Amino acid sequence: MSTPARLEWQTRVVERLVEADVGVAAFVPDSRLNGILTGLAERGVLLRSLTREEECVAYAAGQRIAGGRAVVLMQSSGLGNALNALGSLAVPYRLGLPLVVSMRGTLGETNPSQVPIGRATTALLAALGIQSFPLRRAEDADAVVGGVVDMAFEGGETAAVLLDPELGGGREGH
Amino acid sequence: MKATDVVRVVVETLPRATLVSSLGTATSAVRSVTDDGPHLYFGAAMGSTMAAALGLAEAVPDREVVAVIGDGDFLMGASALWSLSACRPTNLLVVVLADGTYTITGAQPISVPLRVEGVCSALDGLSGAAVVACDELADALARLPRPAVVEAAVTASAWPGPSPFVDPAEVVRNLRRSLGR
Numbered sequence: 001m002s003t004p005a006r007l008e009w010q011t012r013v014v015e016r017l018v019e020a021d022v023g024v025a026a027f028v029p030d031s032r033l034n035g036i037l038t039g040l041a042e043r044g045v046l047l048r049s050l051t052r053e054e055e056c057v058a059y060a061a062g063q064r065i066a067g068g069r070a071v072v073l074m075q076s077s078g079l080g081n082a083l084n085a086l087g088s089l090a091v092p093y094r095l096g097l098p099l100v101v102s103m104r105g106t107l108g109e110t111n112p113s114q115v116p117i118g119r120a121t122t123a124l125l126a127a128l129g130i131q132s133f134p135l136r137r138a139e140d141a142d143a144v145v146g147g148v149v150d151m152a153f154e155g156g157e158t159a160a161v162l163l164d165p166e167l168g169g170g171r172e173g174h
Numbered sequence: 175m176k177a178t179d180v181v182r183v184v185v186e187t188l189p190r191a192t193l194v195s196s197l198g199t200a201t202s203a204v205r206s207v208t209d210d211g212p213h214l215y216f217g218a219a220m221g222s223t224m225a226a227a228l229g230l231a232e233a234v235p236d237r238e239v240v241a242v243i244g245d246g247d248f249l250m251g252a253s254a255l256w257s258l259s260a261c262r263p264t265n266l267l268v269v270v271l272a273d274g275t276y277t278i279t280g281a282q283p284i285s286v287p288l289r290v291e292g293v294c295s296a297l298d299g300l301s302g303a304a305v306v307a308c309d310e311l312a313d314a315l316a317r318l319p320r321p322a323v324v325e326a327a328v329t330a331s332a333w334p335g336p337s338p339f340v341d342p343a344e345v346v347r348n349l350r351r352s353l354g355r
Contacts, residue, residue: 024232046232048261050225051253058222059257062194062229065214065346067355070229088218089226093342 007169010035012141013100013161017071018043020149022098024063026056027073032102032163032170036073053078057085057097064095069153073100076121076162077114087128090158098152099160100145101132107165125160132160136167175308176330177203177271183308184240184269187315191238191267192352194230196223196247197338198278199328200271204242206335212352215340221250224268228258231266234353241268245284245325246276258321259297266321269311273328278338281331290325 006014013036017025024046027037041047050056053074060070074082079101090097104111105118117124125132131151135144144161151159181203184191193213195204200223201215214230216223227241248270258266272288275281294302303314304325314324 026229048232048257050257054222055225055251055254055257058219058225058251059229061222062214062226062231063233064229065349066230066233066353067350068229068233085219085222085225089216089222092217093346095346 006035006039007138007167009135009138009141009167010039010169012138013145014039014043016142016145017149018045020069020146020153022069022071022149024048024068024070025073026050026059026070028053028056028075028078030073030075030102032167033073033075033100035169036100053082054085057082057090060097061085061089061093061095064097065093071098071100071149073102075102076104076118079121079124080117083124083128086130086158091128091130094156095158096152096156097158098149099130099158100163101160102163102170103165121162130158130160132162134162134164136164138167175306175311175326175328176332177273177328177334178207179308180269180271180311180326180328181207181242183311184242184315187312188238188240188267191240192230192234192349194223194227194239194241196220196243198244198247199273199334200242200244200247201338201340202336203271203334205338212348214349215338215345217338217340217342220247223247224251224254225257227266227268228254228261228263231263232261235263235265237353238265238267241266243268243270244277245270245272245274245288248288249284255293255297255300255323259299262299262321264320267315267318268321268323270323270325271328272325273331277331288325290323294323
């Protein structure tokens with residue numbers, strides 16, 4: 001995975017996940033996630049690039065049931081692929097998964113096909129009882145990421161950080 | 175073989191294994207054979223069983239994990255085979271209860287043979303087998319390098335045991351206690 005210089009917000013997200021003792025990150029690739037994933041790998045976190053977002057949720061559920069500290073990273077367009085595993089496994093079994101969702105289809109989106117799921121991401125998660133929290137500024141990363149991992153690992157509540165476009169680091173304009 | 179025959183061979187051959195069962199006959203058969211033992215029973219989330227077993231296997235490398243899944247569930251989550259090929263956990267086995275139908279929804283036929291052995295042989299790092307009898311299954315469980323996927327032909331159509339609609343909280347509590355978590 002090619003990586004430009006890591007952005008400040010990406011560094012802060014990595015630091016907070018490492019501080020939470022995350023041991024494995026299951027993901028489907030996205031440009032905005034690259035800096036986070038390479039940062040986690042540098043800190044010894046196991047990366048698992050799986051074929052579908054649904055697999056990532058199920059993989060992390062299997063980890064969490066054995067006490068593993070797993071995080072799931074995906075693009076918002078992949079949330080549609082993950083809904084069944086979230087709603088029928090992670091939530092009813094109260095396995096507490098922290099989700100990091102890179103947003104498409106919102107501010108500045110130029111691909112019409114990304115818009116419907118991006119527009120619906122918060123509502124889709126909320127309909128399953130999953131709270132989500134937008135991250136728009138690097139200085140908020142510690143509070144937002146820390147809050148989500150605490151909800152997940154300590155409270156058993158699956159919760160999501162939404163990486164909004166204002167952060168930068170995506171393939172802006174594409 | 176009946177679904178319970180398959181699970182019985184798994185339990186007798188690998189008595190310390192933690193099982194992960196998909197919704198339907200698989201969960202029902204595992205509940206029946208193990209007397210509701212401490213395993214990960216899926217009550218829904220069709221297509222996610224193999225991936226969950228992969229995550230569990232990597233979290234408990236000192237314990238064998240066996241995913242017992244229906245053929246319908248297998249097809250819904252078949253992309254996980256490529257993830258198994260990539261991750262290659264040496265403590266993971268998948269046993270597919272192949273009765274050729276979506277049993278829990280009314281036994282609608284599955285429209286294509288699984289060909290598990292051929293698919294697995296085409297992927298890096300996976301071994302596969304197709305078995306039709308209990309002794310063949312026991313032999314496959316003993317000899318196949320892990321990760322492995324075994325297609326076990328199920329010919330008896332009787333529902334194997336109790337309801338697959340499990341209490342998630344109880345499943346998690348019992349499994350964590352069994353794993354010492």
